[in-house]
Amino acid sequence: MVFKILIFVIILALVYFIFFKKPKAIEDKNKKNNEIADTLIECSKCGTYITKDESILSNGKHFCSQECLNK
Numbered sequence: 001m002v003f004k005i006l007i008f009v010i011i012l013a014l015v016y017f018i019f020f021k022k023p024k025a026i027e028d029k030n031k032k033n034n035e036i037a038d039t040l041i042e043c044s045k046c047g048t049y050i051t052k053d054e055s056i057l058s059n060g061k062h063f064c065s066q067e068c069l070n071k
């Protein structure tokens with residue numbers, strides 16, 4: 001009986017590693033890729049951090065929105 005419980009625990013551990021460990025590793029990899037793609041820069045007006053794609057470039061300065069650009 002103890003042996004059966006041991007096998008059951010091993011199967012549970014394997015299932016845990018397959019379903020919980022692997023997706024996390026993939027998630028971390030995606031996170032790292034996103035960090036490289038979305039370089040954060042600070043808004044020259046309000047100091048909000050925005051991604052390079054979202055920023056508005058004007059006179060060599062980056063702004064988070066039209067509102068900050070016009071102020």
Ligand SMILES: [Zn+2]
Nearest residue numbers: 043046064068
């Ligand atoms: Zn701003």
